[in-house]
Amino acid sequence: MQIPALIMPKIPNFNKPMWLLHTLFFLILCRAALTLAKSDTSNQSQQQIGSNYALKGKLIFAHVLYRHGDRTPIEPYPTDPWKKREYWPVGWGELTNIGKQQHYELGKWLRRRYDSLLNLTYSEDEVYIRSTDVDRTLASAMSNLAGLYPPVGNEVWNKDIAWQPIPVHTIPERIDKELAGKAPCAAYDYARSVVLNSSEFQKLNQRFQYLYDYLTKYSGRKVDTLEAVQRMNNTFFIEALYNRTLPDWAKKVYPSADMTYIADFAFSIGTYTRRMARLKIGPLIKEMLHRFADKARGSLKPNRSVWIYSAHDTTVANVLNALKLYNLKSPGYTACVLFELRLDENNHPFVSIFYKNTSAEPALLSIPDCGVACPLAKTFEIYKDILPVNWEQECKLSTMMMTYDEANIGMAMVILGSIICAMLVLSYIFLIYYRRRRYSTYAYAQMA
Structure with missing residues (x-):
């Protein structure tokens, strides 16, 4: 009679190259997924260098974007004890005398800062002012210009008034895609609703x-x-x-x-995802960067030195957030973002961004992955994802649905990473189970 002899089941060899390869692949994918998720959700940081940091190079152009000055409430609530018009110095949402004075002082400050770019007398070929089509921003721009360009010499047209009229340009909000950001955009509305x-x-x-x-x-x-x-x-x-x-x-x-x-x-x-930033504030940032490029190569016509935008707290915040520089602090009255273009010793253009909110002097901000003095070409590269190629075409809902679905890209990356990790873990468990089962099939053998 033949007696089956018991043979111990073979244990998979965990030192084999195949096991090491699976383990390494598993760790690399998990690390990559988590790193990608982390990088996308870290866009809300702002690095402030301070106002005393000395930038080398020759200043050749500046964009100035500021919020309007002090105003009255835009719309009191139904039970508001102060909802009667007579309780306020001006109408709802209008610029107050305090706001006018605030911008007059800011205008004088801008004169000191950009005195090397601006002559004492006004010239339409030197500076351009654009405002949203709103009373308080238009009035803020005019008050600011009173401080920036007090009349001198032949500009004095009335000896009793130390002021001169300077053009402030605007377009209706319904077609303003750059500054007001209220031109219709179906793709943006969809992306916002998803968020x-x-x-x-x-x-x-x-x-x-x-x-x-x-x-x-x-x-x-x-x-x-x-x-x-x-x-x-x-x-x-x-x-x-x-x-x-x-x-x-x-x-x-x-x-x-x-x-x-x-x-x-x-x-x-308003700019919570990169897609939303591209459609909401991308046209304005693209306009400024392309104007920088024209100035650097000498093709800007007229060859202006300063471009001023008068807008709102939402505009300031949208720009900062799109540039990954918003520090989650509401922009105060006359909050001001300064985009400055300089030439280094080799005449290469670089960009610096300052933010003047509640402090007397602006803070120099660090552009992500570039620093406080970012080459213009690299600035274009860093912010390529928010510069629309054809805004009108991209705003079409069908185009957006074919290319983007950004409810929350950071959360999507986390979920994707989790799924990948789970699948790898399951495949690894299955691999061990399969090997155990395979070896156990031959665990017993007949002996002659």
Whole structure:
């Protein structure tokens, strides 16, 4: 009688090259996926170098983008005790005398900063001023110019008025894709709706639902979004600034950490994804960079030295966020972004960006992956993803749907990385199981 002899099952050899290859591949893919996700979600940082950093090179051109000055509330809420017009010096959303003075002082500051670029007398071939088609921004630009170009010599047309009229250009908001950013764009509207309906924003809405309900109950207005809270916060801010006593219910939530956070965060929503930044503020940034290029090669006509934009807090925040420089602090009145073009010792152009918010002097910002003095060509390369090639064509919804679906690219990368890791783990487990089963099939053998 033959007796089967027991043979021990063979254990897979974990020192074999195949196992090492699978393990290495697994680790590399996991690392790559997590790194990609991390890099996409780190765009909200701002590096400030300070105002005393000395930049070498010759200044040849400057773009100036600023927010308007002090204003009244745009729209009081239904139960607002200060909603009557007679309580305020000017109409709703209009520039106040304080705002005029703020911009007059900023104009004098700009004169000192760019005295090497500007003559004492105004010339349309030297400077150009563009404003959004809104009363407070137009009035801010004119007040700013009063400080920038006080009349001298033959410019004095009335000895009793130390002021001269200087043109401020504008176009209707409905067709302004660069500065107002309100020209119709179906692709942007879609991308924005995807973001607002994403799981990330739904969690934020759940987190602040108590505040939505509270403000809705007492203000008499439906408040159900982060931006609606930001608008309420702004009204409270202005009323407190003008010593208008807030209702007791308002004092319980203003100022508070949550309302401040929402007010600051809300300014990033308009350019939350790179696709949104490309469609919302990309045309303006592209216009400035191309003007820099024309100036550097001597083809700018007229050969101006300063270009000024008068706009809003949303404009300032959108530009900073698109450039990955927004520090999650609401732009204050007369907040100012300065884009400066210089030539180095070899006549190569480079770009520097300054931000003047609440401080007396601007902070020099560090352009991501480039620094405080970024070669113009590299600046184009760094921000290529937000410079539209054909804005009108890209705004068509069909084009956007074929090329982008950015609810939250950072979260998508995390999910993708997790899926890849899970699949590799499962394949690795299956590989071990398969080998064990294969060897166990021959675990017993008949002996002669």
